[in-house]
Amino acid sequence: MSLRVGVIGTGMIGRDHIRRMRTVQAGVSVVAVADVDGELAARVAAGIGAVAHPDGRELIASPGVDAVVVCSWGGTHEEYVLAAIAAGKPVFCEKPLATSQQACLRIMAAEAGHGSRLVQVGYMRRYDAAYRALKQVLDSGVIGAPLMMHCAHRNAGVPDFYQPDNIITDTAVHEIDLVRWMFGSEIVRVRVLRPRASRNAGELPDPLLLVLELANEVLVDVELSVNVRYGYDIRGEILGEDGTVSLGDPGLVAVRRAGQVGGPVPADWRDRFGAAYDVELRDWAASAAGSGPPDGPGAWDGYAAAVVSEAAVRALRTGEPVTVTLVDRPKLYD
Amino acid sequence: MSLRVGVIGTGMIGRDHIRRMRTVQAGVSVVAVADVDGELAARVAAGIGAVAHPDGRELIASPGVDAVVVCSWGGTHEEYVLAAIAAGKPVFCEKPLATSQQACLRIMAAEAGHGSRLVQVGYMRRYDAAYRALKQVLDSGVIGAPLMMHCAHRNAGVPDFYQPDNIITDTAVHEIDLVRWMFGSEIVRVRVLRPRASRNAGELPDPLLLVLELANEVLVDVELSVNVRYGYDIRGEILGEDGTVSLGDPGLVAVRRAGQVGGPVPADWRDRFGAAYDVELRDWAASAAGSGPPDGPGAWDGYAAAVVSEAAVRALRTGEPVTVTLVDRPKLYD
Amino acid sequence: MSLRVGVIGTGMIGRDHIRRMRTVQAGVSVVAVADVDGELAARVAAGIGAVAHPDGRELIASPGVDAVVVCSWGGTHEEYVLAAIAAGKPVFCEKPLATSQQACLRIMAAEAGHGSRLVQVGYMRRYDAAYRALKQVLDSGVIGAPLMMHCAHRNAGVPDFYQPDNIITDTAVHEIDLVRWMFGSEIVRVRVLRPRASRNAGELPDPLLLVLELANEVLVDVELSVNVRYGYDIRGEILGEDGTVSLGDPGLVAVRRAGQVGGPVPADWRDRFGAAYDVELRDWAASAAGSGPPDGPGAWDGYAAAVVSEAAVRALRTGEPVTVTLVDRPKLYD
Amino acid sequence: MSLRVGVIGTGMIGRDHIRRMRTVQAGVSVVAVADVDGELAARVAAGIGAVAHPDGRELIASPGVDAVVVCSWGGTHEEYVLAAIAAGKPVFCEKPLATSQQACLRIMAAEAGHGSRLVQVGYMRRYDAAYRALKQVLDSGVIGAPLMMHCAHRNAGVPDFYQPDNIITDTAVHEIDLVRWMFGSEIVRVRVLRPRASRNAGELPDPLLLVLELANEVLVDVELSVNVRYGYDIRGEILGEDGTVSLGDPGLVAVRRAGQVGGPVPADWRDRFGAAYDVELRDWAASAAGSGPPDGPGAWDGYAAAVVSEAAVRALRTGEPVTVTLVDRPKLYD
Ligand SMILES: [Mg+2]
Ligand SMILES: [Mg+2]
Ligand SMILES: [Mg+2]
Ligand SMILES: [Mg+2]
CATH class of the missing domain: 3.40.50.720 (NAD(P)-binding Rossmann-like Domain)
Structure with a gap:
């Protein structure tokens, strides 16, 4: 049983x-x-x-x-x-x-x-309550059709094995899957812009700004920072034609002491996405x-993430926009 | 197994x-x-x-x-x-x-x-993540020794069977247990004050202000409102000698539209305490x-809640402060 | 000119x-x-x-x-x-x-x-933008008729001259005037409850819980804390029949660093009410x-504040509820 | 006098x-x-x-x-x-x-x-209390050296005379000046990306994503939306090496009613920047x-804003990155 x-x-x-x-x-x-x-x-x-x-x-x-x-x-x-x-x-x-x-x-x-x-x-x-609530608001139509999304994906630090590509393939890949699901549309073009690098980042090009264009013309930008030290911080705001919806602040409590009001930031992905x-x-x-x-x-989503990740890695290396080309989606994945 | x-x-x-x-x-x-x-x-x-x-x-x-x-x-x-x-x-x-x-x-x-x-x-x-975080902050000592707590317990509405006493025995009893656990001290005196009654409340004396004095002299006041219509709303703030800690806003997302920014209030206790x-x-x-x-x-907590609830019911009926008397706590419950 | x-x-x-x-x-x-x-x-x-x-x-x-x-x-x-x-x-x-x-x-x-x-x-x-917004929401009727209000009035510290009465006459007097204005009704009865005193408070009975009953049966409770150390903190939430309105968090910015998200609390009344x-x-x-x-x-408000303050001082000294009696309001103050 | x-x-x-x-x-x-x-x-x-x-x-x-x-x-x-x-x-x-x-x-x-x-x-x-607080946190060093900034500049609507260029010259110009002041560095390159246009935008290319590269390699992206309908919404978050600082939510009050908690968004720039x-x-x-x-x-700032605006207008028209070239700054403006 x-x-x-x-x-x-x-x-x-x-x-x-x-x-x-x-x-x-x-x-x-x-x-x-x-x-x-x-x-x-x-x-x-x-x-x-x-x-x-x-x-x-x-x-x-x-x-x-x-x-x-x-x-x-x-x-x-x-x-x-x-x-x-x-x-x-x-x-x-x-x-x-x-x-x-x-x-x-x-x-x-x-x-x-x-x-x-x-x-x-x-x-x-896709199973996170806050992202689901975001999608529910979007799908309800109350903010109109989506136009843009801003994301930030910040890690306190990353394992020693991290190479530049990992910032795309291990970190950004979560947003790559997320926006395909959120907007029901494939990514067609990617860009990666490089700001000055953090002194906390060693040899890594960190942070990065990843820009994703979707087939439905929604434009997404993702700040990728993998050595922010202060915690694990995931943000997202969708701009619709008539309004916006953003992830709330996940703080359970607010403490007031020593001149400050605040609360803890999640320490890591277990804390945030457990x-x-x-x-x-x-x-x-x-x-x-x-x-x-x-x-x-499913497998189609894994495939699309792989193709977009490869394009983003090339965009990171070349500094140029890279077009994403997918095979036709098999009927099994409709 | x-x-x-x-x-x-x-x-x-x-x-x-x-x-x-x-x-x-x-x-x-x-x-x-x-x-x-x-x-x-x-x-x-x-x-x-x-x-x-x-x-x-x-x-x-x-x-x-x-x-x-x-x-x-x-x-x-x-x-x-x-x-x-x-x-x-x-x-x-x-x-x-x-x-x-x-x-x-x-x-x-x-x-x-x-x-x-x-x-x-x-x-x-006692198993809610936010109350546990509250207790963790308190027990950590960063806000100093506790002095007061303000709570609000609001229900959108209550079942038809509700009589005045139920506002104590079914609603306030959660705070009665909560503060005993939070502060590790027994309730020694209760008062119930009656503001004007809500037109949404039918015959019920709703809202009420329940005041609890603990053996360690912490003073707790609890707003009890059982017909607020707008949702299920649970608040709490502890005042310590050097700071305060309060329950955060449980909103998963923030929506901006039509001149307003905001998000949903929990609909009911399932939503909030599931x-x-x-x-x-x-x-x-x-x-x-x-x-x-x-x-x-355990059973001792069930007993203490029963004694305090009975005292609070009497305080509600008489308008007078009522002293709480417990038997000595059996060793089993140390 | x-x-x-x-x-x-x-x-x-x-x-x-x-x-x-x-x-x-x-x-x-x-x-x-x-x-x-x-x-x-x-x-x-x-x-x-x-x-x-x-x-x-x-x-x-x-x-x-x-x-x-x-x-x-x-x-x-x-x-x-x-x-x-x-x-x-x-x-x-x-x-x-x-x-x-x-x-x-x-x-x-x-x-x-x-x-x-x-x-x-x-x-x-009465001239503070946030309290005015509170009153505007209340007067608009969207939360229904008022039933209760919870206030906190917290000072980081007080001058050396402070005696117990000053917690009423210099601190609480702001809430005494405020609620008369907010609800358009006179205070008819006051109580003062004493929790355990803060070790930061010297000889002062600090904090206190002041309870005000208005002629229109709105019930107000005010936490008075004058040695909280962490800053100047003014809170207020009005419970109406159909909803609530509360003072927002006055933070201009949010800082995320070292595991925390937060911002400064106002340092003093100049900061908050300048x-x-x-x-x-x-x-x-x-x-x-x-x-x-x-x-x-005007003078009528100054008079009412004086009468209520005297009653509250007596309530603090005796521990008993004290009834407030005003002369008839002269036409000049209609 | x-x-x-x-x-x-x-x-x-x-x-x-x-x-x-x-x-x-x-x-x-x-x-x-x-x-x-x-x-x-x-x-x-x-x-x-x-x-x-x-x-x-x-x-x-x-x-x-x-x-x-x-x-x-x-x-x-x-x-x-x-x-x-x-x-x-x-x-x-x-x-x-x-x-x-x-x-x-x-x-x-x-x-x-x-x-x-x-x-x-x-x-x-530059005179807004929240932006000043942002700059004060940045300059204090607590979040480390700046790396990126995300801004959103949203108008409920714009006057009839608005042409595409006005989104740069009348709207984005505020962020153009702001980031020069905030980071003490000139803008050296601009890009403008065009998402799908809002049905509320008539013929305008609205929204836009403006990307600014500064001489000190700080990278700024600015969402420009001039027909969001829901209000006037100004956002900013600076990513530093060790933390972030963002504009707070300017809400004076929070209202809970009808299943929602929230407050008003500023109606327009008078409301937000008065x-x-x-x-x-x-x-x-x-x-x-x-x-x-x-x-x-001063005049140097007016000049720099003019040059960057011209570059951004060209970037908008061509879809290509445009380099910004300024004359040497006269000593008068040191
Ligand atoms: Mg995973
Ligand atoms: Mg239960
Ligand atoms: Mg004054
Ligand atoms: Mg101007």
């Missing part, structure tokens, strides 16, 4: 999803794990009474596994997602869907071959357990 | 707790239900694959039931809670614990006889499944 | 009003000053090219003075206001109008003898220069 | 400045007016007891006029400012200083010939009356 889930990749995000499925989600059992670090997988498995598989493909093939969560290194996503499709099992894949647009096309082809959607990609902002991850995974598990194909972001 | 829960009372709140345990909570199964309306109980049971018991005492006695959630009419709480204690089963009882202080004393005596805490009372505000109920029941179930005695509000 | 003003009392507030009349006000000349400290008066006079009079009565009598501003010690107000009325000259008197209700009655009698209003009392909150003083005095001078009797707070 | 001011141009803004000098400003008399509409000038003059001159040059030449305020049509500014400089009289000129950069250069040359600054240009945002105009003109008059050369925006 319960959905038996196998988790590939037991690093930080994988263990967090396991915790989530074992505490705030009903009807799900984590029965199997796998990780390139076999000892880690064994330890995690022991802690939750699950089976540790020597590799992800065996986990996917296991008859005791109904559905798969892929949290391994991005370079391995294609292989595991294709294996899950081949096995006819629902698969939740953390972003990115794959590391090239060609890989994404192969996944879409496999899914088309299967004949129905099996893949969901981990763009959790509840969105909960809803995301719950929603996916419900679809995987039989309520039908996932209605979250 | 899973906690098997029986739910007594399948009205609105009972069904909501069932939904909660079946969606946002892991490790819990609702295996049994009972209701004074046997047909309703049968219908609910059928919908979730549970057993419908003819009455609550049989449900409690059932060997297939590990722990009990009591959501029936307040007048029945004492009986079911005593039965659960007699059976040695953890019991979560929606507020009030019982409808008189004598009944609460009987429950405490039974629990003392059992030798450890089995009872949790449904004061969910997540607190989730955390509350999850926390309780974890303790019931074996993590130890509940650390939520 | 210009209004020639004499200022009695050249202490802090007197000099501030002089600065105001010489910078942000057209059509006014400060031509004369007087102070109990003759040297100070001479120095101030020299700085602005005005005449220093040996005493306030001579200043009032001077044919070169059209109108008088009284900023001297409260105990002298009656004498100067009566002299100004006797001379038929408009007089702006800083609060209090006089230090006893009998003195206020004598002033009203004198003004009645004169036959038209000459006196304005310095309750500047603009209100400007409007107040401008409005008064326009009336004094010929636009008609002042429409600001 | 009083500064005798002549006002050229008695249209809306001219009359507003006259009102200002006659109500909220001490030490200033409006003694003369002139307007291309002689009847209007005569009527305004009669209302305030001033002299109406047949033309602006005669007003400037009048020995009874100490200083000049130019509020006439932009095309006439150069002539009047040059005449005032020739007469050695301080002149406050509403924006723009002149309608071409060549005209601005002629004005600078004339001022250089005079040997000291006589000209102030009406960029009032106090800034007061301070601006007061500050100017003080300098003109002898406190020294104006420290407000």
